[in-house]
Amino acid sequence: MKLKIKNTNSQKRNVLLIITDQQRYDAVGYNSKFVKTPNLDKLSKKSIVCSNAYVQSPQCQPSRASIFTGRYPTAHRVWWNSIDLPHTEKTIGHILSDDGYNTAFFGKAHFSNQDKRNIKNYGFQHDFLFSDWITLQSKKYVKIKKKMQLPKDEYYNCMGDKRWIGKLTDRDLHHEDIITNKAIDWITSSNDPKLCVVSYIGPHPPYAAPPPFSELYDKKDMEVPKTKSYAYSGHCLTDDDWRELKSQYYGMVSWIDDNVGKLLSAVKDNTIVIFMSDHGDILGDHGHFSKGLFAYDGNVKIPLMIYNNEIQPCKYDHIVQSIDVLPTLLHMLKIVRPKSLQGNILTSGFKSNSKINDYALSMIGYRDRLRMIRDDKYKYWIIGQEEKLFDLQSDPGENVNIRNGRILSQMRKKLLSALISAEDTIPIPHSHR
Helix, strand or coil, X not given: CCCCCCCCCCCCCCEEEEEECCCCCCCCCCCCCCCCCHHHHHHHCCCEEEEEEECCCCCHHHXXXXXXXXXXXXXXXXCCCCCCCCCCCCCHHHHHHHCCCEEEEEECCCCCCCXXXXXXXXXXXXXXXXXXXXXXXXXXXXXXXXXXXXXXXXXXXXXCCCCCECCCCCHHHCHHHHHHHHHHHHHCCCCCCEEEEEECCCCCCCECCXXXXXXXXXXXXXXXXXXXXXXXXXXXXXXXHHHHHHHHHHHHHHXXXXXXXHXXXXXXXXXXXXXXXXXXXXXXXXXXXXXXXXXXXXXXXXXXXXXXXXXXXXXXXXXXXXXXXXXXXXXXXXXXXXXXXXXXXXXXXXXXXXXXXXXXEEEECCCCCEXXXXXXXXXXXXXXXXXXXXXXXXXXXXXXXXXXXXXXXXXHHHHHHHHHHCCCCCCCCCCCC
C-alpha cells in the first residue's frame, strides 16, 4: 500500500482569504464599469472569476458559518445572527492548523457574540478583531483627553441610533485600514505556512466612507428606486437619502479595494487568494435597502474569485455555492477533506468549464423561515405562505412573479429534495472539541 506523503512546510502554499460584508455581486469594477475597484479588477484578470456565486444564507452569521465550515445552516445550525457557531464544528482554521499552518484572523469574525473570547475555539491562533479595534481607539482618545467621537461614534454607535448614512473623518482611525496593516505585519513576519483571513466591516451599514472615497462617486449619478419600501422600524429613505446612501456604499467598496491592493502587494505570488463577500445588499432593488428576508440576487449573490497561479484564469459561469470554497481550497492544497463538508470541489469544473452544481440553496431563520433554490433557469423562494418564482433567463431583474403551476410544482419538489440532501449526515458530538 502506498502511503500519502504529507506536504512539508516548505512545500505548503500560503492562503489569503479576503471577506467583505454585504458586497453585491455587481459592486466590483470587473462586473460593472461604474464601480472603481482597480485592484480587484487587476486580480480578476489572473483569477477564476465565479459569476454565479451564491451564499447559503442572506445574513452575516449563518452565512459566515457556512463559508468557514463548508456546511449548510441545516448542518451547523446557525440560523440567525444571535446563534453562536458550536465549538464542535470544524472550521478552515482547525483544518489548516492541523496540517501545520499558522492561522490568523483579522477583522470581523462574527462566529459568536463573544468572538474575542472564543476565536481560538474556531482554529485561529492569532487575531486582531473588531473588538480590538474599538479598544485600541478608545485608549487613544482617553490618552489625549478627547471625547469618544472618533471612530466609535462615527461607526459603532451609528447603527444603534438608526443613522444608516454616516460620515467618517479619518481613514487611518478606522477598521479597514487598521486590520489591513495588522495583517500585512503578520504576513511578512515569518516564512512559515500561513492562513490569513482578512474580514472587512464594509460595505455593511452605516453607509460611510472616509475622504477621498466619500467624494469619489457623484450623487447625481445615483439611481433612485421607483418604489420605496418601508424597512427598519418604519424608516423610509428620501430621494436625497438614496443618492447619499449609494454614493457612500460605492465609496466604501473603493476604500476596501485600496486596502486589498496593499494586501496583495505583501503576499507571495504562489499564495492562493480568495476574495468574496458574506452576502449582498439589495441597494434599492425592489425599493429595499441593506438586507432582509429576501432572496433577490442583490441579497444572495456575491462576487467571488480565486487566484491560483497553477490554474488557468477563466470566467466560470456555472452555479457556485459558498460552501464549495473550503473543499475546493483543500483540494488545491492537497489536504484530505473532512467527511462533514457538504460543498463540492470545483477544480475540475474550472479546468474544463463544466457544471458541478445543479442548484444553489439559501436559507435563513428558525421562525420567519426563508428557503430559496436557484437552478440554471429558475429561482424559487418561500417565506411563510408567500412564494416567489422567477425566470432568470427572461427576467434577470426578478420583477415578474410567474404563476405557472407546473413549474411551481417542479421547483417546490426540487427545493424539498435539496433541503433533505442538506441535512447533516454526521452525528452531533456529545462533547465539545
